[in-house]
Amino acid sequence: MSVDQTPRTSATAAERAVIPATTSVRTLGREGRPRWRRAVGWLGSHDGDPARVLILVLMITVIGIIAPTFLSKASWLATSQAATVITLLAIGQTFVIIAGGIDLSVGAVLACSAMVGAVTMRQLVGAGVDPTLTIAIGFAASLATGTLMGLINGLVITKLKITPFIVTLGMLGVGTGTTNILSGGTEVVGLPAQLGAIGNAGLLGGWLTVPVLVTIVVAVVAALALSRTRFGMRTYAIGSNNGASRRAGIAVDAHLVRVYMLSGALASIAGVLLVSRFVGASPLAGQGAELSAIAAAVIGGASLTGGRGSIVGTLVGAAITAVLQIGLILAGVQSFWQTVAIGIVIVLAVYGDQLRIRLSGDR
Secondary structure, three states: OOOOOOOOOOOOHHHHHHOOOOOOHHHHHHHOOOHHHHHHHHHOHHHHHHHHHHHHHHHHHHHHHHOHHHHOHHHHHHHHHHHHHHHHHHHHHHHHHHOOOOOOOHHHHHHHHHHHHHHHHHHHHHOOOOHHHHHHHHHHHHHHHHHHHHHHHHHHHHHOOOOHHHHHHHHHHHHHHHHHHHHOOOOEOOOOOOHHHHHHOEEOOOOEEHHHHHHHHHHHHHHHHHHHOHHHHHHHHHHHOHHHHHHOOOOHHHHHHHHHHHHHHHHHHHHHHHHHHHOOEOOOOOOOHHHHHHHHHHHOOOOOOOOOOOHHHHHHHHHHHHHHHHHHHHOOOOOOHHHHHHHHHHHHHHHHHHHHHHHHOOO
8 A cells, every 4th residue: 555655734825825824823813704893803802902992982972962061171070089099999800809819998098098087187276287298197007007907907817817898898897997086976077177178179181189189199100010010910820820920039028918908099099189179077988989980990891700801991990980980970960870880880890891802702
């Protein structure tokens, strides 16, 4: 029996004549897909950011048609101010989620740190201390409080080996209770009038406020830290595979403590901006804010299983959440429906992200 010694090739001569030399099999497969599959693939590129931006634009368009006042300057200021708080909380939440955790205490940390700063400033005002020094000390007290609460979260999680869900849920209760103890359940006022200049001062003809500018700066620094520094790379590594990160020599516990401290610090900055905006502190501040923060991070592509997410995606997610909140109010929808809508959006965001991954072939 003779054996065919003719060399096997990946394509016949006729096939090579049809397929250009520069076209790979993978490229041919993509071009052979239906147009709708290619469109879905493009929307799912860059971790789904084009799809999120498209959703945001559609939301603004629809709400603008339903409630034309949504496109006014006043509405923009209200939306941007709401987005400021959500964004700062969501940025910290993004780091935590990427590292494989969750922080349910951010709303309570915001309220507690804001209340500590407000009570401190009220005492200093009563003592006749210079307003500028009073504000500086109050801000420092707020920042220290938020960072300390984040430190406690991180230490309990890493040293006592208790799941982050339980630890941060407990801190939510501690922070809420402490806020009410400090305030007596009432709003704290009598703060330096100069606070209003910080929280409400307009730039660029009144279209940009100081809190929005602060949030932009924080977002840029956070994006660079997450994508360009060793801290960010270790955050991704720990969330992707905690055990492998330990074997690679990463100090996982110390890093997680720093991540929760960062989340607490950003929550306190959000609290400071709220106090500056209203020149007072309310014990009700931050209620339900943890849900909005988680929604923004998840809508932005952060995976609740860890190891995936981005600050750019979180910014878009925070914008979607803020537009949804303000848009529902302007559309005449009762405010408590916001929580229902955000809960539904979280579920849809997770499902949509899974669908995107399957259709775009990322995994």
